[in-house]
Amino acid sequence: MGGAPTADASVASGYRAGASLNALGQVDTQPALQPQSPAVPAHLALLAACFASIAAAVVALARTAGRSGMSAGPLGLESMCMAATGGQSGSIGATIEVDALVVGSGISGSCTAHHLFKNQGVKSILLTEVNPVVGGNVISKTDGEFTWEEGPNSFQPTPAIMRTVHELGLNNELVLADGSLPRFVYWEGGGAGQKLANLHALPTNLPGDLLDFNLLTIPGKVRAAFGALGFIAPPPPEPYEESIREFVTRHLGEETFERVIDPFVSGVYAGDPDELAMRAALKKIHRLEGLGDFGPGLVSGAINRFKELAKDKKENPADPAWPTYKGGQLGSFRKGLQTLPNAVAQELGPERVKTSWALTSLGRDGAHYVATFDTPDGIKTVKAKAVAVTVPTRVASKVCADLLPAAAALDKVYSPPVASVTVAYRKEWFKDLPGAQPGKPLVGFGHLLPRRMGVRSLGTIWSSSLFPGRAPEGWELLLTYIGGARDKGIANMTEEEIVKQVDADNHQILLKPDAPAGRLLGCRVWQKAIPQYCRGHLDILAALEQDEAKVPGLFLGGNYRTGVAFGDCVQYGIDEAKRIGAFLAKA
DSSP states (O other): SSSSSSSSSGGGGGGOTTGGGGGGGOOOOOTSSSSSSSTTOOOHHHHHHHHHHHHHHHHHHHOOOOOOOOOOOOOOOOGGGOOOOOOOOOOSSEEEEEEEEEOOOOHHHEEEHHHHHSSSSOSSSEEEESSBTTTOOOOOEEEESSSSSSSOOOOOOOHHHHHHHHTTTOOOGGGEETTTTOOEEEOOOOTTOGGGGGEEEOOOSGGGGGGGSSSHHHOOOOOOHHHHHOOOOOOTTOOOBBBHHHHHHHHHHHHEEEEEEHHHHHHHOOOOTTTBBBHTTTTHHHHHTOOOSSSHHHHHHHHHHHHHHHHHHHHOOOOOOOOSOTTHHHHHEETTTHHHHHHHHHHHHHTTTSSEEEEEEEEEEEEEEEEEEEEETEEEEEEEEEEOSSHHHHHHHHHHHTTTTGGGGGGGGOOOOEEEEEEEEGGBBBBOOOOTTTTTTTOSSSSEOOOOOOOOOEEOHHHHSSSSSSSSSEEEEEEEEEOOOTGGGGGGGGGGHHHHHHEEEEEEEOOOOOOOOOEEEEEEESOOOOOOOOOTHHHHHHHHHHTTTTTEEEESSSSSHHSHHHHHHHHHHHHHHHHHHHHHHHH
16 A cells, blocks of 8 residues: 555565466566476366466556555555654755655665665765654554564565665674465355355465366356457557456456455555556566566466566576575564664664754755754755655645646546554464364465455454564454555544444454454554555656656655556666665766
8 A cells, every 4th residue: 555554565465376476576486387287177267367467467456556555565554664763863954965855765765765874875965754763654453462564464575675685783683484375255145155154265376276266157267268369359459558357357357356366455555446557567477468478368478478577587696695484474573674774774874864853945056955854953954965755645745846847647546535444352262274284273364355345454464473472472463454446435434433343343354253353553544645656656756756857866666657566666776866865976
């Protein structure tokens, strides 16, 4: 979700359709799309092709958060790209001069600052944050018993993340969830097969899992299979932008969209699939249509995409010192996602990190940029040769418009309201659920909720099933996201009303009828969550890029530009640091 919990991890970030399928959105790939045996019957091969493409779409959806995301991260809450950390603001003179100023200490800003400092040799640097602690909207909390997230919840591992984790000395703090854990979609009726608690596990091992996958009807599977193989209508002529619903329905049919893809759109963007532009929000999947050698089907495009990724992996091998991971896994840290921004703040030190600093204006004075901040110590001015602005669109549109007129249009980027609610329940309160074991009622990543089912929540992460130390003995911990572009009324509800709704939804799907209300640990309402990549979004970014070319040394970025996933934000930090470093070398 974007605006708030974004960086990668959203419910959907836990929803990977298989280790190998992650390749469509990651450098890390495995051959899961391929049949495990050459002796696969023809009808199974057809269905495998169908679900390979479906799973690929799901992976890309989740990648564009999971957040975190809620990024993600399921919900790709925008600000999930930010995190809570230490770092005290201190008194400085009326004016300070630095080579590089980074505004915003979310994942994008923190990683930009780290890679400038560590890998570009920029020691004259200042990182500022409007909140009392660094990290923006990645907020990890603990009460001594439970540990939970109120922004993004996890990330999909990437080489960029593993590199940054290693450089910050966090290898031993990293925790990775079991990639084989099932990801569920809640669905009842409509010709779908019956499942325990109506929770349908998405296929992860192809083609074997397809034999038991009955979320789709036989006609729905056939329609998806033929579409995946390329028997589709041509795309509409340009400049028309297909929505996610239009693209997926044209390729895989309405049933696949409604039951598989729609819940992931909710999980990653908390968005409206009729408004989100396919080529902007899911550009990796959109590109598959023209990438294949055997027609416009997603399967043909995926084959060539895997070749590209394999070539890239060979040419750019991971450093053996970096932490390793397997496809399908999700990551976090022992004390939560805020660990990463905390480490950056510690690395830079308090003189290079200032919190409770609100950017009020940005201008130029000769070869320098001049930024004015409202701080606890009064008005402060910073002069810098280069400025990276990683604040939300609503802020960037105001403070940057004088230098970059196109930035004013960023105010048009909509970020819907989303609430994250963390509730704990006793283990004995859960009903019989798929995969449950003695003493472990929850075995899985979590569940997503298609809008057709009429459940108000968007999805729930089974936090205590994913990572160690999230809940004490005898308890399970759930993180639920609710709201989004199709439920804007969440912004007008009280916290008590939101918690009551989430608890009712949890009871409907997971708990016994006589189970008492859960123990509330955290409820945070993000009035501006994940940025929505709607029709016209790429035009806004193209105009911004043209203006930036005229103003060297000013760099705008964040999850509204490079993707809402936690990994996208980390990669942005690496790439932006290189660009800023190159600029400073010339300057």
